[in-house]
Amino acid sequence: MIRNHYEPEHEQFRDAFRRFLEQEVVPHSARFREQGMIDREVYRKAGEAGFLLYWADETYGGSGLQDFRYDQLMYEEVTHALETSMWMGALNRNSPPYIAKFGTEEQKRHYLPKLTSGEMICGIAMTEPDAGSDIAGFKTRADRRADGTWVLNGQKTYISFGLTAELFVVAAKTDPDNPRALGLFLVERSMPGFRNGRKLEKLGYHSQDTAELFFDNIELSPLHVIGDPLRGFDYMRLGLAEERLGSAAQSLPFAVEAIRLAVEFTTGRKAFGKRIADFQNTKFKLAELQTEVYATQAFLDHCVRLFNAGQLDPETAAACKLKATEVQARAVDECLQLHGSAGYMQEYPICQLYADSRIARIFAGTSEVMKIVLAKKLVG
Ligand SMILES: Cc1cc2nc3c(=O)[nH]c(=O)nc-3n(C[C@H](O)[C@H](O)[C@H](O)COP(=O)(O)OP(=O)(O)OC[C@H]3O[C@@H](n4cnc5c(N)ncnc54)[C@H](O)[C@@H]3O)c2cc1C
Structure with a gap:
């Protein structure tokens, strides 16, 4: 299927990003997996090369390119490189937009240039041990003092970049009498009262650091409060739509790569005197998956263009995430099956795609939550 989604400038960016991966990431891949994280220095270099917050205004060090396709193609490239x-x-879309969209000029000037250059990277801290999907169940609290400053107490878990990020956007309850009062706060690793808990061992994404965070009486000035501290739910509704589009853009390339790997494997291996690819089952599976990928790619690309035009609503973003992650799951599973036991071995790339993909139907909102979001629009 001809995909006329990208322009020549995107392909130039793609080439530059591919070279960056080849030079800075691929040669160190095994070590990154072993240590459970990518070297922090890599993100500094990514910032220098213009891959971080490229969308930020030039005033804040970015290129001002309001075009999600650059993130989309970076996801395609990291999956192709198996990185x-x-x-x-996630670094570009999951937390910095809260500062850019809802922050004050002072906050933007203070944080965005550091995030653009890679001097700082920012994680998003929402999930808690007792509340993930149920945002109203968060226990982390920010209490306002008479002088207008805040004190943050609580705990978050499963936080991406939990060990490497210097900054986190943290969601916390702001009024004990109002369960829907939620604020978003900027918490720096260097602040007294911040500490990491365990580094969490995962099924996949072995070079991604995921960790627990603890906040003990962290004192926050107005510089650390994003927007209205009672309106975090509204901000997150919009922010999560962007994160979900990102999750869809991250997931579909897995299906593309899984099919490519399965074609390569099944045309090279024989059983019962035939190539595995010659069995009708193989052909039908691959054709079905390819059809799913074509249809989902068209939907995803459309959602990206809607986002660029400021027209992507949270429900359509939820549908896109749901569809892309479910196609991803089916493709990696069925393409692993076509590999036989080789697919279960770490030395075959489909094995890593299978392990890494499992979380996609859970994080950034589970498939069930995506259905709830969409169904609410349909039937209330
Ligand atoms: C690798 C990784 C990275 C992550 N990164 C981050 C991060 O950077 N920041 C962050 O804040 N979080 C992060 N998370 C956490 C993730 O977003 C949450 O775990 C996820 O939203 C689900 O929450 P939960 O685990 O509490 O599941 P729960 O909410 O407890 O859900 C358990 C099950 O019940 C289902 N369920 C819940 N409510 C309903 C309902 N109303 N109807 C039907 N079914 C329901 C769910 O769909 C799920 O199947 C990460 C997780 C992982 C594994």
């Missing part, structure tokens, strides 16, 4: 733990899109 799936390199979550450029």
